[in-house]
Amino acid sequence: MLIYIFKRLLIAVPLxxxxxxxxxxIIRLAPGDPAAFFIQPGISPNVAEQIRAQYxxxxxxxxxxxxxxxxxxxxxxxxxxSRSQQPVFDVIAEAxxxxxxxxxxxxxxxxxxxxxxxIISAVRQNTFLDRFLTVTALFFYSMPxxxxxxxxIILLALKFPFFxxxxxxxxxxxxxxxxxxxxxxxxxxxxxxxxxxxxGAAGIAxxxxxxxLEVIRQDYIRTARAKGLSEKVVIFKHALRNALLPVITLMGxxxxxxxxxxxxxxxxxxxxxxxxxxxxxxxxxxxxxxIANTFISGSLIVLGNLFADVLYAVADPRIKL
Amino acid sequence: xxxxxxxxVSIAFKLAGSLLILLALLTLSSCSRHNxxxxxxxxxxxxxxxxxxxxMLGDADYLNPVxxxxxxxxxxxxxxxxxxxxxxxxxxxxxxxxxxxxKKLRAVxxxxxxxxxxxxxxxxxxxSDDHTSLTxxxxxxxxxxxxxxxxxxxxxxxxxLYGNPVIASARQQYLAELVGADKGKVDFDKAIExxxxxTLIFRFFKPVPEQLALFxxxxxxxxxxxxxxxxxxxxxxxxxxLKPLGAGPYKLKTWQQxxxxxxxxxxxxxxPKPGNIxxxxxxxxxxYTVRLTELQTGAVDVVENIKPExxxxxxxxxxxxxxxxxxxxxxxxxxxxxxxxxxxxKSGAVKPHPLFGSARVRVALTTAIDRQAIIDGxxxxxxxxxxxxxxxSLKWAYNNRIAPHPYDPAKASALLKSEGWLxxxxxxxxxxxxxxxxxxxxxxxxxxRNYASVIIQQNLRAIxxxxxxxxQESNVFFENLQSRKLxxxxxxxxxxxxIDPLDAWGSDLKxxxxxxxxxxxxxxxxxxxxxxxxxxxLQARPYWLEYQEILHRDQPIxxxxxxxxxxxxxxxxxxxxxxxxxxxxxxxxxxxxxxANIAQ
Numbered sequence: 001m002l003i004y005i006f007k008r009l010l011i012a013v014p015l016x017x018x019x020x021x022x023x024x025x026i027i028r029l030a031p032g033d034p035a036a037f038f039i040q041p042g043i044s045p046n047v048a049e050q051i052r053a054q055y056x057x058x059x060x061x062x063x064x065x066x067x068x069x070x071x072x073x074x075x076x077x078x079x080x081x082s083r084s085q086q087p088v089f090d091v092i093a094e095a096x097x098x099x100x101x102x103x104x105x106x107x108x109x110x111x112x113x114x115x116x117x118x119i120i121s122a123v124r125q126n127t128f129l130d131r132f133l134t135v136t137a138l139f140f141y142s143m144p145x146x147x148x149x150x151x152x153i154i155l156l157a158l159k160f161p162f163f164x165x166x167x168x169x170x171x172x173x174x175x176x177x178x179x180x181x182x183x184x185x186x187x188x189x190x191x192x193x194x195x196x197x198x199x200g201a202a203g204i205a206x207x208x209x210x211x212x213l214e215v216i217r218q219d220y221i222r223t224a225r226a227k228g229l230s231e232k233v234v235i236f237k238h239a240l241r242n243a244l245l246p247v248i249t250l251m252g253x254x255x256x257x258x259x260x261x262x263x264x265x266x267x268x269x270x271x272x273x274x275x276x277x278x279x280x281x282x283x284x285x286x287x288x289x290x291i292a293n294t295f296i297s298g299s300l301i302v303l304g305n306l307f308a309d310v311l312y313a314v315a316d317p318r319i320k321l
Numbered sequence: 322x323x324x325x326x327x328x329x330v331s332i333a334f335k336l337a338g339s340l341l342i343l344l345a346l347l348t349l350s351s352c353s354r355h356n357x358x359x360x361x362x363x364x365x366x367x368x369x370x371x372x373x374x375x376x377m378l379g380d381a382d383y384l385n386p387v388x389x390x391x392x393x394x395x396x397x398x399x400x401x402x403x404x405x406x407x408x409x410x411x412x413x414x415x416x417x418x419x420x421x422x423x424k425k426l427r428a429v430x431x432x433x434x435x436x437x438x439x440x441x442x443x444x445x446x447x448x449s450d451d452h453t454s455l456t457x458x459x460x461x462x463x464x465x466x467x468x469x470x471x472x473x474x475x476x477x478x479x480x481x482l483y484g485n486p487v488i489a490s491a492r493q494q495y496l497a498e499l500v501g502a503d504k505g506k507v508d509f510d511k512a513i514e515x516x517x518x519x520t521l522i523f524r525f526f527k528p529v530p531e532q533l534a535l536f537x538x539x540x541x542x543x544x545x546x547x548x549x550x551x552x553x554x555x556x557x558x559x560x561x562x563l564k565p566l567g568a569g570p571y572k573l574k575t576w577q578q579x580x581x582x583x584x585x586x587x588x589x590x591x592x593p594k595p596g597n598i599x600x601x602x603x604x605x606x607x608x609y610t611v612r613l614t615e616l617q618t619g620a621v622d623v624v625e626n627i628k629p630e631x632x633x634x635x636x637x638x639x640x641x642x643x644x645x646x647x648x649x650x651x652x653x654x655x656x657x658x659x660x661x662x663x664x665x666x667k668s669g670a671v672k673p674h675p676l677f678g679s680a681r682v683r684v685a686l687t688t689a690i691d692r693q694a695i696i697d698g699x700x701x702x703x704x705x706x707x708x709x710x711x712x713x714s715l716k717w718a719y720n721n722r723i724a725p726h727p728y729d730p731a732k733a734s735a736l737l738k739s740e741g742w743l744x745x746x747x748x749x750x751x752x753x754x755x756x757x758x759x760x761x762x763x764x765x766x767x768x769x770r771n772y773a774s775v776i777i778q779q780n781l782r783a784i785x786x787x788x789x790x791x792x793q794e795s796n797v798f799f800e801n802l803q804s805r806k807l808x809x810x811x812x813x814x815x816x817x818x819x820i821d822p823l824d825a826w827g828s829d830l831k832x833x834x835x836x837x838x839x840x841x842x843x844x845x846x847x848x849x850x851x852x853x854x855x856x857x858x859l860q861a862r863p864y865w866l867e868y869q870e871i872l873h874r875d876q877p878i879x880x881x882x883x884x885x886x887x888x889x890x891x892x893x894x895x896x897x898x899x900x901x902x903x904x905x906x907x908x909x910x911x912x913x914x915x916x917a918n919i920a921q
Contacts, residue, residue, distance in 0.1 A: 039803070039834070043491045084562060094579075154614070165618060167606075171369065171602050172369075268608045270608070272578070
């Protein structure tokens with residue numbers, strides 16, 4: 001298996017490099033100018049030109065590409081155009097912990113509730129409970145997250161002000177002490193994590209229900225019941241592990257989400273996470289930041305897929321890598 | 322499958338809840354450490370009474386006056402840094418007034434002069450008789466926050482930074498009159514002299530009106546002793562940018578990027594004094610609906626640019642809110658290509674546009690558009706019909722004898738008919754086989770322009786003009802506009818407080834970068850030059866009156882409406898004077914009423 005992983009990682013290098021090269025040219029060929037902000041009345045026409053010179057955008061495209069390549073090979077992805085010329089990985093390092101917190105909590109909630117609801121629906125197939133859970137799951141699954149978030153804010157922060165509207169902490173939360181600070185942070189995360197996880201859990205519940213129904217009909221489940229095992233043991237020990245195989249693929253594909261963040265939620269709840277970094281970089285035509293983000297998310301998609309394949313092999317002895 | 326492994330799955334589910342909480346706390350604690358390193362506000366929420374919270378759409382770019390280019394940045398660094406002069410927009414005349422400690426450019430008119438000149442570093446100034454040199458005498462009791470005195474050399478040093486092409490300051494235009502600027506490079510040895518710590522002399526290569534000279538020489542200074550070792554190519558990413566050393570009423574306490582900028586009143590400041598409110602938090606809230614909600618819940622005190630459609634619900638939901646207006650500085654317009662843009666791009670030849678090339682057609686288009694309906698439907702009392710680009714707020718120059726082109730579809734049809742545009746079989750006007758059909762472009766994400774564009778489309782359809790609408794992403798729209806690829810578009814301008822129209826209407830299309838319609842009238846160039854030569858702006862008034870008449874007659878674009886910017890305020894703020902020169906221009910004088918005293 002180690003050789004397999006090594007091979008996959010080796011193939012990933014030219015793949016990611018290709019993605020970065022493609023991104024480099026696409027964003028430079030797209031309309032828009034990183035210095036466009038400085039083209040306005042009252043600002044000397046020289047400024048945009050000076051800014052472009054600073055960013056190295058006056059060179060011909062192939063020259064820009066080779067300069068960029070030389071820097072990237074030395075691990076230097078450059079400085080952000082739009083964020084005070086900070087090194088791009090500093091920008092990402094500031095946004096990442098926030099995104100990680102939200103995404104990790106969301107994923108845990110997603111899989112926990114998704115799997116639980118899926119099992120209940122499958123075991124109680126075609127009962128009122130199953131129909132109720134199915135309809136509810138579909139209801140939330142089809143709801144746009146940004147709209148749901150705004151509705152939650154209006155309901156639970158405005159009409160019934162239980163939760164704060166936005167931000168990561170109250171103003172002056174530092175004076176609450178470490179525990180108070182953490183509780184305040186948790187309080188601020190309830191709404192966004194709920195919004196994200198309800199939607200995600202609904203989707204996972206559908207997967208789990210489907211695969212669980214398939215597994216429950218297998219002969220070895222009938223055998224297990226015939227042995228006189230309790231229903232709990234049959235479902236959790238025998239059926240669930242096999243039913244979770246497709247869910248593992250979902251876990252692999254969730255890895256990029258942990259790092260790329262959820263844009264709408266970050267905008268609505270004013271969290272300075274990766275989703276906002278990426279989208280603001282695109283709007284500001286912040287080339288180095290766009291490429292660094294592409295590098296991170298590209299690598300994670302490749303790693304996520306690899307991770308899913310490896311997990312699959314670990315969980316299912318029939319699969320050999 | 323082993324029993325042991327299956328057992329783990331089961332246990333995991335039983336413990337899911339507690340695991341969730343445990344992990345939550347773990348991740349949270351790592352996160353809190355991260356935040357702890359970026360700074361501490363050091364205030365308890367019980368003391369919200371002493372913190373003013375202002376929401377902002379995005380973070381400041383730099384808290385450095387040389388390179389901070391956004392309005393948000395200048396609002397904030399304006400509180401941190403001192404200024405050479407105090408300036409105030411006089412709403413009775415529409416002229417800027419500049420004040421030193423012991424001298425004012427103009428006498429303060431009744432009801433004005435809310436801003437005391439105590440914050441100025443200049444005691445007085447003297448402009449030479451030939452208007453080519455300006456000498457400031459500085460006070461000797463002004464100090465940076467680290468205790469070092471503010472001296473004339475700080476100003477000279479700062480102007481060298483503003484003028485350095487490697488630093489690329491957005492304010493280098495302010496140096497355009499200094500000695501050497503006419504030859505392409507300011508000669509700082511001659512242009513700015515500092516014979517001693519309290520004397521600062523600016524020299525110009527040509528006579529400059531006093532108002533402009535004061536405006537252009539009063540850029541915010543940086544402390545030279547702090548910045549002198551920073552190389553120009555490292556200036557934009559110097560760590561000093563995160564720790565501004567100023568002398569104004571507020572100091573930066575923490576800056577959590579993309580989240581919050583926290584200022585505290587600077588107790589030692591005498592420029593003009595420590596800010597009244599102990600702390601100001603500028604909080605980033607990118608989403609408009611959320612900003613409104615926070616204003617309603619009291620989590621923020623000020624939200625800028627509230628849409629008129631939201632006023633009723635907002636004021637009904639919370640009676641502690643107030644809408645304040647500033648204006649008129651912003652207008653929307655429909656741009657018509659006066660010249661054939663495709664031909665101009667190809668060969669540089671200037672030919673009239675096949676649809677919009679004639680002034681009479683453009684007047685017809687303006688007459689066909691019901692501008693009042695757009696105002697009544699969207700802006701309500703916060704909009705005023707716009708005749709040209711001189712704001713009614715600039716009273717000294719505004720021509721109030723011009724009557725707006727009235728909404729009159731019949732007259733519009735008659736004008737078009739006289740130009741040879743007659744209805745075709747499909748009901749659309751035609752001339753020499755060409756249909757009057759075009760695409761009206763606008764940028765995405767502007768509800769007001771979307772609303773207006775739909776009304777314009779209907780109005781034009783009613784007189785037989787086919788107008789299709791297209792919304793483009795802002796960057797793409799702006800690039801298309803600049804490269805003259807659009808025939809008709811809807812956009813807006815925010816005007817400067819000094820009138821200088823050559824960028825927008827100059828006949829030399831290569832020089833006037835913002836003359837997107839390609840409008841050319843030599844008289845406009847003449848009038849602008851004549852006005853610039855007058856050393857007293859009031860003497861230039863006749864030129865500006867004529868200028869407005871010409872624009873009204875030629876309608877290079879259809880001027881739609883001036884917009885009063887509308888800002889939401891919590892009523893616990895007292896003493897807020899909004900001014901066309903900025904919502905926060907006297908924020909150091911604002912006070913917060915303690916929450917217990919707020920009447921319901």
